[in-house]
Amino acid sequence: MKGLTDGPAGSCRDGRADAQEPGAAGEAGAEEGAGEGAGGAQATITLSGEGACIAEARRCAAAFFTRGGAARHRPTVPERVVGLVQLVVSELVTNACKYAYGPVVLRLRLAGAVVEVEVRDSAPVFPTAQAPDPHRVGRHGLEIVRAVASVLAVRGERDGKTVIAHIPLGPGPAADTPATRPDTTTV
Numbered sequence: 001m002k003g004l005t006d007g008p009a010g011s012c013r014d015g016r017a018d019a020q021e022p023g024a025a026g027e028a029g030a031e032e033g034a035g036e037g038a039g040g041a042q043a044t045i046t047l048s049g050e051g052a053c054i055a056e057a058r059r060c061a062a063a064f065f066t067r068g069g070a071a072r073h074r075p076t077v078p079e080r081v082v083g084l085v086q087l088v089v090s091e092l093v094t095n096a097c098k099y100a101y102g103p104v105v106l107r108l109r110l111a112g113a114v115v116e117v118e119v120r121d122s123a124p125v126f127p128t129a130q131a132p133d134p135h136r137v138g139r140h141g142l143e144i145v146r147a148v149a150s151v152l153a154v155r156g157e158r159d160g161k162t163v164i165a166h167i168p169l170g171p172g173p174a175a176d177t178p179a180t181r182p183d184t185t186t187v
Contacts, residue, residue: 040110096121
């Protein structure tokens, strides 16, 4: 699996895509700019699915805003939003690494007034957020994502699932009313 779109894969280092197969020399495969157009910038990164890929996913998320396609479309994304996207990416990729096997596909996309974060993995079981519990150690990832995202949803795939989170770029109704697909379940 190279990613959600066809095309060459490479490693995400400082927001640039280097030509190489996922898992060859680097941890991640990236397809920067795949799907750029009217909707904005997008990057698709294929991660190994092993623990070390979580840090790589965070670096790729930051690079998407600094040197990647997003900087060309919207060069002034607030640092707070970049940090929230990194947090959401970290939590969703951690869950994918913990509960699924094989590669994890991360897709970032600017879509109007939101940053769409999608994490696809091979586990068919949909995640469920637990009730808040200040005494529980760990397992707060979906609670965190739900608290910062305007949308948190899951879409079943033929070979797993995709978890979708929308992070608003700023206040306003456009950030809270993204389009949803009928085959998507809100978490």
